[in-house]
Amino acid sequence: MKKIECSNELRHKAEEIRYDIISMIAEAGSGHPGGTLSAADIGTVLFFNEMNYDPANPQWEGRDRFILSKGHVAPLFYTLLAHAGFFNRSELMTLRKYKSRLQGHPVSYMLPGVEVSTGSLGQGLSIASGIALACKMDKKFYRVFTLLGDGELQEGQIWEAAMFAAYRKLDNLCAIVDRNHLQIDGNTEDVLALEPLQAKWNAFGWHTIMINGHNISAILDAFREFNEVVNKPTLIIAKTVKGKGVSFMEDQAGWHGKAPKDDEVIQALSEIKARMDA
Amino acid sequence: MKKKDIQPIRDGYGNALIELGKTNPNVLVLDADLSTSTRTNWFAKKFPERFIDVGIAEQNMVDIAAGLSIEGKIPFVTTYGVFVCGRAFDQIRNTVCYSNLNVKIVGSHGGISVGPDGGSHQAIEDIALMRILPHMTVVVPCDHHQAYKATLAMAEMIGPAYLRLAREATAAITDENSAFKIGKAQVLTEGDDCAVFFAGTIGDEVMKAVEMLHKKKMYPTVINMHTIKPIDKKCIIQYAKKFGKIMTIEEHLQAGGLGSAIAEVLVEHYPVKVKMLAIFDRFGESGQPGVLLDAFGLSADKISKKIEQFITEP
Ligand SMILES: Cc1ncc(C[n+]2csc(CCOP(=O)(O)OP(=O)(O)O)c2C)c(N)n1
Ligand SMILES: [Mg+2]
Numbered sequence: 001m002k003k004i005e006c007s008n009e010l011r012h013k014a015e016e017i018r019y020d021i022i023s024m025i026a027e028a029g030s031g032h033p034g035g036t037l038s039a040a041d042i043g044t045v046l047f048f049n050e051m052n053y054d055p056a057n058p059q060w061e062g063r064d065r066f067i068l069s070k071g072h073v074a075p076l077f078y079t080l081l082a083h084a085g086f087f088n089r090s091e092l093m094t095l096r097k098y099k100s101r102l103q104g105h106p107v108s109y110m111l112p113g114v115e116v117s118t119g120s121l122g123q124g125l126s127i128a129s130g131i132a133l134a135c136k137m138d139k140k141f142y143r144v145f146t147l148l149g150d151g152e153l154q155e156g157q158i159w160e161a162a163m164f165a166a167y168r169k170l171d172n173l174c175a176i177v178d179r180n181h182l183q184i185d186g187n188t189e190d191v192l193a194l195e196p197l198q199a200k201w202n203a204f205g206w207h208t209i210m211i212n213g214h215n216i217s218a219i220l221d222a223f224r225e226f227n228e229v230v231n232k233p234t235l236i237i238a239k240t241v242k243g244k245g246v247s248f249m250e251d252q253a254g255w256h257g258k259a260p261k262d263d264e265v266i267q268a269l270s271e272i273k274a275r276m277d278a
Numbered sequence: 279m280k281k282k283d284i285q286p287i288r289d290g291y292g293n294a295l296i297e298l299g300k301t302n303p304n305v306l307v308l309d310a311d312l313s314t315s316t317r318t319n320w321f322a323k324k325f326p327e328r329f330i331d332v333g334i335a336e337q338n339m340v341d342i343a344a345g346l347s348i349e350g351k352i353p354f355v356t357t358y359g360v361f362v363c364g365r366a367f368d369q370i371r372n373t374v375c376y377s378n379l380n381v382k383i384v385g386s387h388g389g390i391s392v393g394p395d396g397g398s399h400q401a402i403e404d405i406a407l408m409r410i411l412p413h414m415t416v417v418v419p420c421d422h423h424q425a426y427k428a429t430l431a432m433a434e435m436i437g438p439a440y441l442r443l444a445r446e447a448t449a450a451i452t453d454e455n456s457a458f459k460i461g462k463a464q465v466l467t468e469g470d471d472c473a474v475f476f477a478g479t480i481g482d483e484v485m486k487a488v489e490m491l492h493k494k495k496m497y498p499t500v501i502n503m504h505t506i507k508p509i510d511k512k513c514i515i516q517y518a519k520k521f522g523k524i525m526t527i528e529e530h531l532q533a534g535g536l537g538s539a540i541a542e543v544l545v546e547h548y549p550v551k552v553k554m555l556a557i558f559d560r561f562g563e564s565g566q567p568g569v570l571l572d573a574f575g576l577s578a579d580k581i582s583k584k585i586e587q588f589i590t591e592p
Contacts, residue, residue, distance in 0.1 A: 065348075107376070107377075108377045109377065109378055115348055116344060116345075116348060116373060116377045116379070117372065117373065117376040117377040118372075118373075119372060120368050120369075120371075120372035120373070122337075123337075123341045123368075123369060123372070123373055126337070126338045126340075126341030126342050126344075126345070126369075127341045127342075127344050127345040127348075127373060128345060129338075129341075129342055129345060130341065130342035130343060130344060130345020130346045130347075130348070130349075131345040131346070131348055131349055132345070133330070133342065133345070133346065134345065134346045134348075134349035134350075134351055135349065137327075137351075138349070156337075157335075157337040157338055157341070157369075160332075160333075160335035160337060160338035161338050161341075161342075163333070163335075164332060164333075164335070164338055164342065
């Protein structure tokens with residue numbers, strides 16, 4: 001996989017990703033734009049700079065593993081896979097349709113590049129820990145990345161996995177929390193408060209890094225830091241804005257799971273296009 | 279039968295794991311703080327680097343196993359049936375089965391014969407929960423010999439599987455040479471009076487009941503349905519045709535258990551009357567296993583009476 005090193009190019013790539021995300025959710029008529037857009041910059045850096053993989057050989061043993069724990073942002077995952085060359089971009093427009101490999105939430109036996117089916121929140125960190133443990137047992141050197149929602153952290157299983165990964169010293173494991181402060185019913189701090197979030201993960205024995213999840217160089221730096229950490233798993237808390245990049249969706253809980261229509265699509269795409277052309 | 283061969287079937291599981299430890303380097307064993315009860319501690323002692331005690335965290339355990347299986351390991355996830363099938367059902371459904379992963383789930387302590395611990399610890403709905411899942415295989419061995427063979431067979435097959443074990447020491451009704459194949463029902467004794475299907479260690483009581491019936495010159499055919507899924511349709515239909523009615527016996531809720539699974543086949547392919555001996559819409563409770571089995575109508579004595587009634591009624 002050819003990596004994109006330049007921050008500006010990565011920024012541009014993230015906008016291309018956003019453009020396809022909006023297009024495919026609009027075409028599908030349903031989906032989850034909010035958390036998909038908030039994680040677009042993180043996903044772009046992961047797939048086009050940080051991770052090693054081979055789209056021509058999705059099962060290549062040395063690949064880094066990626067687990068999309070918050071499976072509802074499948075459109076982000078699919079767009080990243082398509083842009084990375086796992087399948088043709090035109091297939092993105094089949095999202096959520098009958099017979100499509102692009103199911104509403106990712107299904108591993110249907111689509112190359114998907115390690116495991118997700119959609120039920122709270123499980124990805126455990127699965128990623130299992131993979132990271134197997135990697136250690138086999139004395140291999142790949143790394144395991146997983147993307148979590150912040151609301152998702154309310155699941156008890158997350159904390160079972162947090163204990164497990166730290167106790168097992170899984171320093172090949174990097175979890176990223178999309179800290180957009182919103183879940184379906186509102187602000188996380190109003191529904192079931194997560195703060196002080198970083199202190200909690202520190203107390204669980206993790207190496208934690210807090211960044212602005214829309215700052216490409218900060219994301220790059222965070223992964224660089226993860227690669228230096230020994231004996232501890234790493235948690236990156238990426239502070240983001242839900243719906244980032246589409247003005248009327250930004251920071252609106254209502255855009256968690258709703259597709260844009262007609263004029264909304266035109267406006268969203270033109271805002272993204274304007275940044276791409278700038 | 280020669281000398282009585284009495285052992286808990288979880289011992290068969292424990293021994294099979296040791297065998298797998300020697301022969302299959304990919305086999306790993308996970309437990310959630312019950313390794314003494316489940317016998318995984320035997321494996322842990324011999325292969326400590328391949329044993330993972332996850333602590334009291336069943337949901338995490340199932341998904342850790344999912345991750346391990348993605349990397350080619352064959353994890354045997356073990357704890358009490360109630361806890362793994364209930365607490366971690368979503369993990370089994372949405373991750374293990376939906377991704378069709380090679381994870382082996384072992385629920386010890388199935389049935390009311392768990393005894394004094396009471397209803398909270400007696401899995402009587404586990405077969406129902408596991409058999410409804412796509413991709414899942416469900417095996418319920420009848421004794422320690424069969425538990426041993428079933429464990430080895432599960433390691434050989436690819437895909438998710440559930441193995442149900444029990445706590446009590448029960449008499450072996452097969453021996454080390456009996457054939458065992460997942461999906462192939464096992465006829466234990468042929469008789470001309472009726473057909474009785476059972477699954478699990480209740481087979482011990484069933485075979486004692488059959489001995490009692492022999493004294494009364496009644497001869498049931500007894501079939502061990504050790505595999506609930508995929509179920510041996512051919513065998514079920516064959517005996518339904520032969521006798522025109524079927525009896526089922528299990529230490530499980532009637533809803534969704536062996537009897538239900540057999541009835542599903544018959545209703546569609548060859549409708550005949552199905553008489554089910556099972557647990558009816560209630561939880562288990564505390565008591566000595568023998569006392570409980572009798573109270574629930576599943577002791578040899580009660581079973582023999584029911585079979586007799588089944589044979590003689592029009
Ligand atoms: C176990 C489970 N419970 C509930 C849901 C329904 N659900 C889908 S997304 C979501 C909110 C997720 O919020 P968050 O984790 O913050 O995601 P993001 O903001 O990144 O979209 C919920 C409750 C689910 N998918 N899984
Ligand atoms: Mg959120």
